[in-house]
Amino acid sequence: MYFCGSFYSTIIMNILLLGSGGREHAMAWKIAQSPKLSKLYIAPGNPGTAQIGTNLPIAADNFDALKDAVLKNNINLVVVGPEDPLVKGVVNFFAEDASLKNIPVIGPDKMGAQLEGSKDFSKQFMFRHNIPTAGYLSVTASNIDEGIVFLRNLKAPYVLKADGLAAGKGVLILNDLDESISELNAMLGGKFGAASKTVVIEEFLSGIECSVFVMTDGKNYKILPEAKDYKRIGEGDKGLNTGGMGAVSPVPFADASFMRKVEERIIKPTVDGLYSDGIRYKGFIFFGLIKVNGEPYTIEYNARMGDPETEVVMLRLKSDFIDLLEGVAEGNLNDKIIEFDERVAVTVMLVSGGYPETFEKGKIITGLNAVEDSFVFHAGTTQKDGEILTNGGRVMAISSYGKSKDDALSISFANAQKIKYEKKYFRTDIGFDL
Numbered sequence: 001m002y003f004c005g006s007f008y009s010t011i012i013m014n015i016l017l018l019g020s021g022g023r024e025h026a027m028a029w030k031i032a033q034s035p036k037l038s039k040l041y042i043a044p045g046n047p048g049t050a051q052i053g054t055n056l057p058i059a060a061d062n063f064d065a066l067k068d069a070v071l072k073n074n075i076n077l078v079v080v081g082p083e084d085p086l087v088k089g090v091v092n093f094f095a096e097d098a099s100l101k102n103i104p105v106i107g108p109d110k111m112g113a114q115l116e117g118s119k120d121f122s123k124q125f126m127f128r129h130n131i132p133t134a135g136y137l138s139v140t141a142s143n144i145d146e147g148i149v150f151l152r153n154l155k156a157p158y159v160l161k162a163d164g165l166a167a168g169k170g171v172l173i174l175n176d177l178d179e180s181i182s183e184l185n186a187m188l189g190g191k192f193g194a195a196s197k198t199v200v201i202e203e204f205l206s207g208i209e210c211s212v213f214v215m216t217d218g219k220n221y222k223i224l225p226e227a228k229d230y231k232r233i234g235e236g237d238k239g240l241n242t243g244g245m246g247a248v249s250p251v252p253f254a255d256a257s258f259m260r261k262v263e264e265r266i267i268k269p270t271v272d273g274l275y276s277d278g279i280r281y282k283g284f285i286f287f288g289l290i291k292v293n294g295e296p297y298t299i300e301y302n303a304r305m306g307d308p309e310t311e312v313v314m315l316r317l318k319s320d321f322i323d324l325l326e327g328v329a330e331g332n333l334n335d336k337i338i339e340f341d342e343r344v345a346v347t348v349m350l351v352s353g354g355y356p357e358t359f360e361k362g363k364i365i366t367g368l369n370a371v372e373d374s375f376v377f378h379a380g381t382t383q384k385d386g387e388i389l390t391n392g393g394r395v396m397a398i399s400s401y402g403k404s405k406d407d408a409l410s411i412s413f414a415n416a417q418k419i420k421y422e423k424k425y426f427r428t429d430i431g432f433d434l
């Protein structure tokens with residue numbers, strides 16, 4: 001739909017956002033602030049996104065059903081939240097369909113999504129384009145002996161990664177050589193199914209991590225606010241890995257000089273490398289970085305935004321999000337303006353007791369109306385008979401602004417206390433190391 005105003009022309013659009021987590025609720029919240037939005041649909045969404053737009057009961061990887069919904073609802077732009085539909089080729093599906101090919105999808109095609117979908121692909125890419133990263137060897141059943149020699153020549157700890165997507169569980173960091181060799185055998189023998197038919201063995205890097213995000217139209221890029229997430233379940237960043245227990249933005253150690261190195265050595269070579277490799281990448285790139293003796297190294301790429309990082313990045317993005325998304329779609333991202341909110345943003349994730357191992361669902365959530373000065377982004381929730389129930393490990397992200405990290409955290413923690421459900425758990429030390 002095009003409406004021309006008397007002076008400026010504004011494109012008003014219907015947007016379909018794919019996904020159902022806290023990341024998508026935060027994106028929906030930001031999209032809905034734009035005067036360029038006509039209608040927002042989310043597939044499948046969650047009870048939080050239902051307050052902002054219209055949820056469609058369609059799985060994000062049910063491409064045929066998405067096609068029907070896009071055509072029926074006159075969707076002008078599709079934004080992909082999670083990696084799964086990207087790795088499965090949702091962008092290719094649209095490009096190859098006569099009735100969908102003119103509807104832009106924000107996200108890389110199947111090949112570009114391999115940056116996340118295959119650790120071996122991403123390591124080869126980084127080495128080909130001289131992007132700083134840990135040394136590695138890719139091992140399959142056919143060169144397992146070489147893999148063992150490679151492990152023996154490394155110093156502990158040993159890093160073993162399943163090549164493919166393994167629901168965030170495919171990375172092992174082990175101190176013992178013999179255990180690493182037996183885990184290598186187990187992984188190649190199918191410990192993570194097809195995802196570990198190839199295993200990437202990496203040199204261990206010691207440093208402090210942060211997440212950097214860009215939007216790219218395939219040639220140009222804009223750097224979004226950086227964030228640090230807290231991946232472990234326990235205080236002090238101890239215990240099992242989770243999807244992420246909280247996040248802070250900005251990251252003090254990602255100062256201007258560090259970010260200049262990140263841009264020159266990592267971001268620009270990545271965007272240029274994708275282009276020169278013939279990959280037309282229009283979407284988000286998530287750089288998982290580590291600062292080692294002041295220098296940035298790439299630990300991993302993701303083909304999407306981070307979760308829970310998005311729950312702080314969206315707060316710090318001052319510019320119109322749809323305007324930037326349009327720049328990605330149209331290839332004129334360089335003409336767009338990106339501005340950040342100067343305040344600190346934090347998020348604290350409320351999870352189900354037991355997560356990331358077994359946990360119960362269906363607990364009634366109360367106290368949401370008592371929340372003050374925070375944004376509650378739903379992740380694993382569902383709605384039944386007018387009540388909001390827990391429906392996943394990560395339940396909701398409580399995001400707040402502050403003049404300082406501590407100001408913002410005290411607001412999020414106060415609200416985290418007010419929200420109640422059986423076996424609620426959250427970390428009270430988010431940002432402790434900054």
Ligand code: AMP
Nearest residue numbers: 134159171202203204205206288299300
């Ligand atoms: P990835 O899925 O590749 O991001 O790995 C998961 C986590 O394992 C990272 O966030 C790091 O904390 C850790 N990790 C991965 N690779 C390395 C490495 N080469 N050296 C040290 N830590 C690593």
Ligand code: GLY
Nearest residue numbers: 229244306307308
């Ligand atoms: N928070 C890390 C991730 O989204 O992968």
